[in-house]
Structures are given as structure tokens and as C-alpha cells.
Amino acid sequence: MTDTLRIGCAVDAFALDDPAYRDAIARLFTVVTAENAMKFLLLRPDRDTYDFANADRIMEFAEAEGKAVRGHTLAWHSQLSEWVADAPAEERAGILRDHIDTVVGRYRGRIEQWDVVNEALDDDAQPRESPWFEAMGIDYIADAFRWAHEADPSARLFLNDYNVEDLCPKSDAYYELAKQLLANGVPLHGFGIQGHRIVGDPPTSMRENLQRFADLGLEVALTEVDVRMPVTEVEHASDVQLAAQAADYRTMIEAARAVPACTSFVLWGLSDAHSWIPETFAGFGAAHVFDEALRPKPAFEAVFSDTVGPSYAKEPVLR
């Protein structure tokens, strides 16, 4: 079986100091994303400073291990330094351009895919409010793509968002946006579906959705996959829930495999031991493919059983 779909993981720069974590990422995945280290807030504590220390650590790790890198992310409303909103509106295009030139330029030729604009639409499929949109209008999207392309002509440039797994009003709006950007000659190369899901509610039309973007000539990717579940102190990830979770992961990876233009399937974190879910969604957890004790869950088998590439011993691989 040939397998062109690369399986990846979001990586935490500090966790790379843990040899077990580093080794697991190195052995299991062929693509990595910086979970936080390449975000505006982390790179730009103030207007005059670029702090690349953690982003560089992830790049160096990836290159030493021969992993592809997805860059995440350039224009986003969240994890955006407060000084941007405080800057006069007429200066913001210059700020964004400088940011993109500097960050994309630093890693020119080394980052395969960039999430150029993240979460451009809100839950009503309207342009999302942000200091960029406020200052530049909807054109900030096209501008960001053009600037990123100038800074690294070889990088594949993506739109990326959540709640767009299925055919739905929000993914319809992205489909129209993508068509319009392409018609205007904007260097858009890919559409990223984050894939943050709640257990027991798998996507039902992901394959068709991925395929319609592919039919526009775009690459597609699952960029931030996790499947959270309600957890309480009494009941923590029952076998029934774990099986349902595995089924949901399987639904997504099967859709991804069914579409040749789908190039990556990236998990948003390695294990339940270090997860963004509990602090973001109160009462939810257990979203990842390894548990808190770093043992593989049924979801691990769902993702990796058909995977050609890095091998996996059936025993716990992390400790």
C-alpha cells in the first residue's frame, strides 16, 4: 500500500527537553507543527522584538529528525499581542507585512506549509473581528497571502479553521472565499481543517468536503485533530467512550486517506498528559491518542494501524 498521507503532531517547544517526548515525536510522525511557538504573541512580546528561541528549537528538532514542518500561524485574532490593537489602524498593514516578511523569511525554504490566515470566519461564517480586519477590511486575507508568497515562494499557503469538517454553511463560505481568492490570483495553495471534535459526533461529509476544495486545485489537510470527551472525577474515559473516540479518529483519517490531495493529518498534541483541552473546555479532556500515563489508547490504533512509515511497537512507547 502506498501512503502519501503524512501523520503529524503539534509540538511543544519545552516538552522537547523530555527525551521520551522527543523520541516519541521523532519515531511516530513525519510532520510537526509548533503548538504555540510560531504564534504572534509568542514571537512578538513587544513591537521591537522578535523572539525566535522556541520556534528555532522546533525547527532545529524537525530538521535534525527529517520532519516536514507546518508553520502556524501568521494572521489570527487570538494569541495576538495586545500592542497590535493599541497601534493606530493605519499602521497595522505595515505591522502585519513586517511580521510576515520577517517570520516567513527567516524560515524560507524550510517550512513546507504555512497557515497564513487562521480562523478568518466566525461561527456565523462572517469575517471574524480582529485588529487586522478592523484596520484593513477583508483584503487583509489576500494581502497576507501575497506577502507570505513573496517571503517564501516555495511554501504552500493555507487557510485554516475549525467547524469546517463537513459540508456546512461555514465550509461553504470558505469554499466561496477560496474560489474568489484564486480568481483574483491570490497565492492560496491549501485549505486546512482543524478537526477539533467532541466524541460521538463524527463528521459525516468530510470526504466530499475535502474533495471539493481539492477540485479547486488546492491541497487539503487535517491540521489539529483531537476528539475530546466529557470527563468527571468519577468517570474518566470509559471503555465505551474510548471506543467511540477511536471510531471518530478513524472516520477522520479514512476521509483524509480517501482524498489524494490531502497531504497531512496532524494531531493537536501527543497525549492527555499535556493537553490544551481541560483549560479551554471545562469538563472535557482525554482528547488525544495517548492517555495521561502515556499509554496508547484505542484511538492510537485507529490512526496508526494503516499507516506505512514510522513503526510502532504494541507496548507503551513513551516510557
Ligand code: XIL
Ligand atoms: C491552542 C494551544 O493548543 C494552546 O496551548 C494555547 O493555549 C491556545 O491555542 N485552534 C488553533 C490552535 O488554531 O492554535 C489552538 O492552539 C487551538 C485552536
